[in-house]
Amino acid sequence: MAQPNGDHNAAAKPPPTPSPLRFSKFFQSNMRILVTGGAGFIGSHLVDKLMENEKNVIVADNYFTGSKDNLKKWIGHPRFELIRHDVTEPLLVEVDQIYHLACPASPIFYKYNPVKTIKTNVIGTLNMLGLAKRVGARILLTSTSEVYGDPLIHPQEESYWGNVNPIGVRSCYDEGKRVAETLMFDYHRQHGIEIRIARIFNTYGPRMNIDDGRVVSNFIAQALRINQWLDYTPLS
Ligand code: NAD
Numbered sequence: 001m002a003q004p005n006g007d008h009n010a011a012a013k014p015p016p017t018p019s020p021l022r023f024s025k026f027f028q029s030n031m032r033i034l035v036t037g038g039a040g041f042i043g044s045h046l047v048d049k050l051m052e053n054e055k056n057v058i059v060a061d062n063y064f065t066g067s068k069d070n071l072k073k074w075i076g077h078p079r080f081e082l083i084r085h086d087v088t089e090p091l092l093v094e095v096d097q098i099y100h101l102a103c104p105a106s107p108i109f110y111k112y113n114p115v116k117t118i119k120t121n122v123i124g125t126l127n128m129l130g131l132a133k134r135v136g137a138r139i140l141l142t143s144t145s146e147v148y149g150d151p152l153i154h155p156q157e158e159s160y161w162g163n164v165n166p167i168g169v170r171s172c173y174d175e176g177k178r179v180a181e182t183l184m185f186d187y188h189r190q191h192g193i194e195i196r197i198a199r200i201f202n203t204y205g206p207r208m209n210i211d212d213g214r215v216v217s218n219f220i221a222q223a224l225r226i227n228q229w230l231d232y233t234p235l236s
């Protein structure tokens, strides 16, 4: 996980010293956490973990690729709130931490409306950083291995800057996430916001759409289809 240290941090303002109350049992057990994109595949698993750890969780999601179904076990729970919200619009809530996941992750969906994808990455991240600045919250961005583009070195180290096509059909996502990362570091350096960036590689698991279009689900779906086909094909 990229953290603001080493060379990246040369001109950084230190984050404001948190109040000692922040480490108190009361604060820790009443922490309010915003999860953008919490109705999606990864976000809903994160929400499960946070709820199981007895946090107060607010999900903001526009349901473009996510679904309330993924969160149905928490709807109505006193520590859980669900807001239909598009992160390209400002959001006024009072929270202590932000997990900023909102963004379609599958190429099928992020290429469907590329301008919207880049707005989600750039304006959406700007809004969440503005929110983090106003309330003094720590913010994590889910970035992607796609920031390395078509990498020229393998495996990729965090220090590698990538090899990205700025004008291709995937650029709305790849370059969008790169700008989002830049914004995270600029808000950290300029305003002392506490930040984390996780560059996630291909992930799969329960609640992923079978037609998601990414490599692992494609292999599994194709294997299942071949199996079905073999089952129904007469032997001679
Ligand atoms: P997903 O599509 O299942 O979830 C994304 C969620 O964001 C959905 O609930 C969607 O409705 C919501 N969303 C999209 N645009 C929004 C907007 N403008 N405002 C509010 N909500 C919006 O994807 P996922 O696989 O859960 O990915 C979550 C995050 O992880 C994304 O930021 C993605 O880029 C990143 N990531 C995922 C993978 C992976 O393999 N799944 C790999 C790298 C990075």
Ligand code: UDP
Residues within 6 Å of the ligand: 089, 090, 091, 092, 093, 126, 127, 128, 129, 130, 131, 132, 133, 134
């Ligand atoms: N913002 C938000 N919620 C907040 C505070 C700010 O959505 O609680 C948005 C705000 O509307 C702006 C963005 O975050 O578009 C960046 O805010 P910042 O204060 O950093 O910049 P400024 O508003 O001065 O341009």
